[in-house]
Amino acid sequence: MYRLQFILIFLGYFLLFPIFSKQTSKTEVPSSYRVTKGDSWFGIAKKFKISPETLAKLNGRTTKENLYEREVLRIPKGEEKVSVSAESVLKEIPTYPLVQREKVVKKFSELTYDPHKGIQFQRGVSSLVRASLPGKVVHVDYMDGYDNFVILEHQNGLYSVYGNLERIQVTEGQQVKPKDRLGILVKDKGLYFQMNRQKLSLNPEKILERGI
Structure with missing residues (x-):
């Protein structure tokens, strides 16, 4: 059941719509959290509505570890604050996800009658498809229209999606x-590439072209 819910969330909201976050009722924040398989600094921080850098610093770590x-x-409780210097927040400039620059044949669009949440390369x-930013592989799957695809999770609530893959070389x-x-x-399609930050496509x- 958990696996099915996970797939639906990623397929329905990453590939077609902005990332969705459910509103939850106010509950007391626990003082600690036990890491489970598949957890990341960014996923845990999002769950407790704090920044990954704050969570890592509170535990004497960095998000690179x-x-x-x-x-x-x-986990910070109540009014507990942890200051994070601006220098500790990594600002990455994405690299091109293909070996060479290719023409964009279908552009990003937020038009309600013709939405396209990513771009399609020629x-x-x-x-060869390459990672554009450092991060963690959070989902690998197949979907009609996108073939095999990979979703990466990066710092600061950023995600990237790479679709139209014939073979996947990460886990x-x-x-x-x-x-x-x-x-x-795949032989007859260019890369589908999408980026989200939290709810925003x-x-x-x-x-x-310009960086984040």
């Missing part, structure tokens, strides 16, 4: 660096 299953993290000579939970191989494109073309 790996989490370990069943370890216990301290199929080029090289079929869920794997940490990747910029330009690491994610997979190989971002224009990937502008981000690749």
Whole structure:
């Protein structure tokens, strides 16, 4: 049941709509959290409505360090504050997700009658798809219209989606660096590329040109 809910959330809201976050009733925030398989700094921080950097600093760590299953993290309670310097928040400039620049054949659109939450590249000579930012592979799956796809989770609530893959060369939970191989494109399609920050769908073309 958990697996099915997970897939529905990612497919329904990453590929077609902005990321969805449910409103929850006010409950007391626990003082600690035990890490489970598949957790990340960014996922846990989102759950408790704090920044990943704050959570990591409170536990004497950085978001670059790996989490370990069943370890216990301290969670800020109430008015407890943890200051994070501006220098500690990594500002990444995305790298191009393909070996060479390809024409965008379908652009990002927020038009209600013709929405397109990502961009579609023209199929080029090289079929290699690469990670645009460092992060964690949080979902690998197949969906009609997008073929095989990979979703990466990055810092500061940012996610990227890579679709139209014939072969996938990463696994869920794997940490990747910029330009690491994610997979190989299908023969007749270019890369589908999407970026989100929390609820907001971002224009990937502008981000690749100007940075985040």
